Amino acid sequence: MRLREPGVFTVDVAAGELSGAATRYRKTFGDLAGLYADEAAFRRLLDERGADAVAYEVTDHKPSSDAGDMIIGVTRMAPGKVGAEYFMTRGHIHAKADRPEMYYGESGHGLMLLESPDGEVRTVELRPRTLCYVPPYWIHRSVNVGTDDLVMTFAYPADSGQDYDIIAKAGGMRRRIVDDGTGGWTAVDNADW
Template sequence: MSAFLLPPQVAWADGVLSGGPLIRKSTRMQALAGVFSNQSAWSECDPERVVYDVELFDSPSAEGELYVGVTHLYAGRVGDEFFMTRGHFHQRREQGEVYFGLHGEGLLLLQSEQGEARLEYVFPGSVHIIPGNTAHRLINTGAVTLSALAVWPCAAGHDYASLAGGFALRVVDDDGVVQTKEVQNG
């Protein structure tokens, strides 16, 4: 039998990556200025509170290569809005991405450049194909951490500035019921 390499791994139950060099990034409340609609409630939050962590395999970033990473979005709310990632378009708009739900439950908010928004339910085993030219944001509507594996082209980049006005939909807790609100000029 010839020798073989053991590839990097993901623990499907919780999204823990292993078997390769990792890059880790934490996004704290203070970095999410303007993301939540209730700025008063946001300003009362602990600025050092971690809202989500991202870990990814340290991959070559050349054209044609792929990143593989996991977002761990913690449970919580700011005012009546659930914790969410910042959300972004790709700098290279034509680049798509794939998300795989691993743990917890929530929503994937998708929005076209024309402002048309839709939501997909994220749960363990769900697969989400995010087309090019589509902004995306994870929202944790559950009581535990929402973890999702993502695969995307290294050349895609992130464009947060194009969403400075926010997404066209907000997801809120209305007395224990998950509701959506349309945002004007979102």
């Protein structure tokens, strides 16, 4: 038996971070080349904001990567679109694919876009106090469909790992989340898939 110290952290909703958490990483727009359908709009975004502007950031507490342990953290994602497509995370399946996850909406209006191994697609709207269960084996990506920062708390087994290649190799996920023309969202087939 390996004992670890209890931890206490504050979800700083306004800052979109887990205060006191040990690790932080940022994804800039420059890191997200190839993610969006409209490449010309993506180049314009890089020109306007700069490749180093932060698209989303994650602060988390990773006590270990042991089976049975847990990682907890916060993702904050800026609002915006590339062409008609809402900002999103890279998305992944867990490297140990039978590991689940939970996401809890703190602020903003988001979606969890989910894809099963047999091609089922689901969208779960994330608003404050919404708890989304991401089942084992489902690819998951969060999308900011609102006009403010999307802030979400998450927790997942510490030995999950992330496999990003599954999406890259497939040409993305099966659906893209785009503006429906009225400022809402709709899921459309991804022509690159």
